[in-house]
Structures are given as C-alpha cells and as structure tokens.
Amino acid sequence: MGSKGLETARAKMQDAGVDPVAIDTFAHYYRLLEHGETGMIPESTITPLDMESLADVEVDDEAAAEAIRRTAVIKLNGGLGTSMGMDRAKSLLCVRRGLSFLDIIARQVLHLRKEHGADLPLIFMNSFRTSADTMAALARYEDLQVDGLPLEFLQNKVPKLLAAGLVPAAYPKNPDLEWCPPGHGDLYTALRGAGLLAQLREAGFRHVFVSNSDNLGAVPDARVAGWFAQSGAPFAIEAVRRTASDRKGGHFATRKADGRIVLRESAQTLEADKDSLADLDRHKYTSTNNLWFDLDAMTEALDARQGILGLPMIRNVKHLDPADPTTQEVIQIETAMGAAIEIFEGARTIEVGRDRFVPVKTTNDLLVLRSDIYDLGQDFVLDQSSDGVPFIELDGDFYKLVGDFDKRFPEGAPSLREARSLVIDGDVTFGKGVRVVGDVKIKAPSAERIDASAVLAADG
Template structure:
C-alpha cells in the first residue's frame, strides 16, 4: 500500500504528534502505530468518494436471499464438524450510559432476570451440548468495559463454553486546536482516550494473540455481532454456505423499513461489493439513499469472516476502511476521534457476499422502547433464544415512542407494574408523567399524553384500543 501523501505542513503536524504519542506510557507500540496510521490517512484527505453513476444494485449472487440457502447438514456428526470451525465474537465495548446504567451494556437484564451476556452464554452452551462441539465465545471489550467484564465472566466458569476476552485498541483523543494528544494536556483519566470503533476488531484480534490461538485450534470462521442484538444467534445455514462456497466475508442485511432509512446498505461498485453509508452520500442524493425503493436493504452488523483472510489482510495492512470523524468536547476542549466500522471491510475480502436474512435476526435493544418490546408478550424465551409470538400476524413490530421520563432503565421499570400485552398493538406514544398498572392490554394506535404538571395513572386491567388519552376521563 502506498503511504499517504501529505503537505509539508501536515507532515510536520504528524511528526510532532508522533513524538507526543511515543511518550505516552499507557498504550502499546501496536496501538501507537495504528493511531498514527489512521491520522496519516485522515490528513492525506484519503476519502472514499463514491461516483454515484457507478453504483449498481447487487444481484442475488452478491446479496444471497436467505431462503435460497441449502439446509444445514442433517447428520449431527457433520454439524459438529461445521461448528468446530466456528468462533462467536460479541462486540462488548459499549456502556449502558444512554439507558442510565453503569458498566457494560451487556449486563442489562433483558428478560426473566437474564442479561444479554447470560443469554449469549446459554445459547452457545446449548449448541456445544447438543452437538458435542466446542464453539468458543470471544468478547471484545474496550478499556471502559474491561474490568467489569472480567469480574462478570467469572460467574460462567462452570459453563460449557470457553470464554476469551480481549481489548480493542485505546487511542488518545486528538485536540483540534493544536493537534496534540489530549492525555499529554493533563487529561490523564479515561476521558483522554477513546476506542476507535468496531472496525478495530480485525487488528485487535491479531494484536491480542487470539487470532493465532484460534487458527492453531483449527477454527476457520468468526461470527461477529453486537452484544445487544438479541437476534444475532449462530445460524448453521449461513455457516454451511460460507464454508462450501469459500466466501471470506458475509454481511447479514435485512429489508429496510422507514425506521432504518439511515442504515448503511450494500452496493456493487467497480466489480466489488461495498458498504455505502449515509456519510458518503453526496447531499443531492441523500433522499434517494433514504428511499426504500432503490436501496431496499440495510446492514444489521451481523458479520461473518474467514480467520485466515483476516490474518492475511491485517498483516498486509490492507484494511483501509473509511474513516468516520467523530467530534466531541471534553472539559471544554474540542477533540476529534477517528473511527472505523467493521462492515466497511467487506470490499477488501475475496468472494465477499451479503445475505438477505429475515428481520428476526435483527433485534437490537438501543433504548427502553426496545426493552418494552422484548419484555412483553410479543416474545418468549426458549433455551436462551428470544422467540417472537406467532399470535402476532403483523410481520412488523409495533412502533413505540416513550418520553424522557422512561429513558433510564430504572425509571422505565418503576413506571410499569407489569409490562402491558402488546401483541395487537400498532403504535404507542407516551408523553409526560405516565404510570402503568398491572395487566394492561394495548391494541391498535394508542397515544397517552399527561398534561404538564399532572400525573396520569393507567389503572390495572385497562384495555386501550385506538385511543388518545389526555386524562383519567379518557380511559
């Protein structure tokens, strides 16, 4: 790969940054090099400009429809052989702060007192027991979640799952004003640093030594997914397809709804499959990008990759994923963090494909409105799997909007004596100081708005169907 070309001023900036970073004792040489490479690429203006006229809709060979995949082998011995090639990796670097929780997001209770992590361990344990295989679980932590996760993982020491943890890179935040690392400005705590996005999973797998360890155990594929996506479970049909067709990379995509219009999509571009993110779209084409007609699918961030291919590409420094600049402010100082996304790596792998999977494989919990869905009678829990209730005839989930009073998990749980029945709900919008009793049923379109300064209680056993409620008299 050619080194990025820099102007004299930028080269000086980079050299000065290099010597400041060299003096930071908190991070490894690999991390220092990775950070400087990222900054050099950023300074060179190496942006991925997409020529709109060259974009093509991928064919079914490139984005394979899920229902055309061959069934997984019926013979349990063949299934065991297949699963013994697999590793499951969950992205576990996120904190539950947006939902008002401390510590890793993966330890938020989802259902029946079980956390995301509990469910992941139960699922893999059941696979290992059923087929006598050894599918290990890897957790990629960030420096924000590492210590807590180490303690939490101890509780699974008796489980039939080999659990590995490793940290993704820790990079210094960059002070915009003078292009110096924030930690050298005296911000020595966690605020001086950031994890550079999940695109970092590939170099971090190698730098941690885990990649070579897994290859030495005969592992061939890694299934990477967000720890908060309850639909991201091991799928034998997909694994079987990749092994037989020697696909080095597979991104699971699913049909777009109006809720997903900003999600990245797959395109065919100059003979390769590529991820197109909204940030890369020229302004005049943004509406076209958001339309469901032209770009019908979006990236679920369930990704499958061949471990040997990861090793080859990382060692050749060939994974030049698009850089995502993320401006922040820390203690009144404007800083920049440069990040990359794992999905953008698709164009560097040989024989890469998308797989157009059912929506059930995308069930992320990003907010308490999602928690309401998965804790309700819309789902049940079987062997660690969150299964959708067949009694719901509408393939789409209800749209739920809860006001700021419900944003934190603690407040959300306090405001419901029990989670309402929502199997026949189309949409729910709640605004203001609203409290729910037990055994409530919601159907159709329900809007509940408490008047400013007034507390509105929905009584036990209430059945609300296609109603707009502004006070007790409307119930």
C-alpha cells in the same frame, strides 16, 4: 517524521501501552484526516445491492453441524450504554426473566455446544471500561471458557483530537475522556495484537462469527454457518430489509468503480444524499452487524497490509465531554467492522429474518425486548411471537434513561403483540398487564398512570 500533532498522539499512545500495530493504524488514519479525507461515499459512486435470502438456500444438516464445530464466536462488548444513562457494561442490563444480555448469551452458547457436540469458543471483545464488570458477571459460568483460549481480549483506544489543530485533547478533570474507542473496525487490529487469530487457527477453527452483545437475535446459527462454509466466501455479513426505523442507518451498495460491496454508514453520507439514504425502495438492506470471516483469509489480508486492513475512515465530530456541550469540539477517528466487506474479493451478503436483528440501542428497543413480542425458549433463543415488531417512540424527557424508564414500567412492559405502534408524548406510568392494540398515541400534558389490565387502542 509526521506532523507535530501525530507525533504527540503517538507518544501519548506509547505511554499508555497501546499495541504498536494499533498506533500504526491510528497514524494511517491521522494522515488521511490531515489531508482532508472525510470518508464520505457519494450516492453518485454507488448502485443499490440485491442479494439472496437464507430462506431460499439449501444447507445440508451435516455440513451445517460440521461448520458450527469449526466456528469461534466473538461478541463486541465494549459499550457502556451511556446514551441510556448507564455507567457499566451495557450487557449487564436485565432484559428477560431476571437475566442480563450476558446471561442469555452464555446460556445460548452452552446449549449449542451440547446440541452440536462443538467446542464453540465464546470470546468477548471488551473495552478497558467494561472488562472488570463483564468478567465478574461471567464467573458463575465455570464451563464457559474453552481450554487454551481466553474469554476476553481488549479493544484498543485512541486519543480524541481537537478539531482545531488535530492535537490530542487534554482534560485533567477526567483523563479517561481524552480517549475514545476507534470504532468496532478495531476488531481486526485487536485480534491480531492479542495473538488470537493465530491461536484459533492452531486450535483447528476455520471460521469466526462476530456480533454485538446487545443483539440477542445474533445466535451462532448452524444453518448460517453452513451457508457460509459452502459459499467459500472469505467474508460475509447478514443483512435485513430496512424498515422505517432504519431510515437514518447504514445500508449496503455496490461501488461502481470496482464492483465491490460497500457498507455506507450515515456518517459517510453527504447532506445532499440524505434523501437517497432514507429511500427504503432504493437501498433495501441494512447490516445486522452479524458477520462471518474465514480465519486464513483474514490472516492473509492483515499480513499483506502489515496489520493495517485500511478500512474506510469515519470522521466523528463530538464534544470532548459528551455530556457537556460547552467543552471543545473533538474529532474521533473510527472505522466500522462491516466495512471490511469491501476488502475481500468474493465477499457475500445474505438476507436473514428480522429475528436475527434485535439490537437494543435505546429504551424504545428495550421496551420491545422486555415485552411479549418475544418468548425465550429452553435454548435461550428469542422466538418472535407476533407477525411484526411495532414501532415504539417514547418521550425522551421521561424515558431515555434506564432509571427513568424502569420507574414508568414498574410492573413490567405492556403487551405489544397486537400493537402496530406506540407513541408516548409526556410522562405516563403503566400498571400491570396493560395491552396495546393497533396504533396508539398518548399525549399527556401532565403525569398520568394507566390502570392495571387496561386496553389501549387507537379509538380508546
């Protein structure tokens, strides 16, 4: 028997029909939490990691084609984009030429199937909040689903725990808010629970490529697939050089104790180590969340652990209702899927170009994606048309929510190809065809409008 809080949480999950292995996995982390585990990774326990670059790797074309033919694609699609004011699947957001993330992902995969003569299954890991909207949006792509395989599976859900007492939170006003996703580290538990690992192996697939649906740069690329196949690694993650916008984000390192690669997230970094976290010269690489794994290796690892991979825990403290700071503090037990890299002996990382990492987490990112920084080719792959990606910082009071953002760019995004940075402090609406050149900062004490075809420059 466990503690009263754990037994109450178990009963709640059972009543909600949560998969038994997901319940056991939650219990594993609950006990760690109960015994004071914080999931922190002190700077003193790690050393910086260096790695090879895809640009320097030779991959035989036929080997690459064969590797992609034996690859299945999974897109993480459980997010609602609530931080940007959305209440539907974030991937439904229109991003280019009237197409949503889902539209572009589907068309990328359909194009690659023709190019390589590959089945290339595309499967979405949805949440109970994104499933219906996502499946309705994908219904137009009649050839998308591969025979014998589903188009989606559902991630699990776990109870939020009151910080005081570690008992499941109750919120009759909105019972959905009593639950939270257990982080994208739930991927492996959910895949096993849905029977998909076995299905994919039986269908002859060897590798899985996983990425976020809000990263349109994460194309299931044959060259990367070929590198992974010829490496013989059981698990790998694509990395990019960190930039100023990544200072607060996670990074790769080597654990001193056993030489394993680890992925340290900001939530796992002690306050005293924040300067090291932000040091781009010390910790050079961040995760794209584009990862590859060998189906046999993943199955064996899960079997050996009775379905509980044992990823490092992330202890997230939030309010029960994220939109209401007066609600009680809760603890959300989460894991990150990239943290699985430390589970596998011989796991690898590889540096890829920034074009494979185009995440949209804020409207700052959305402005870049909608601008002329990227072209969308006939293969529906984003092609970066400028030497670099400018730094964007929009005033959160006026641009944070998608609805407010759209009102201020009614004629589309300005041209950013010649920009190094754009910082807006205040309420500014842009006319059609505005160009931003160099480093531009706009301070607007009251609402302003930039005329159509205006050129904004540092000395303008």
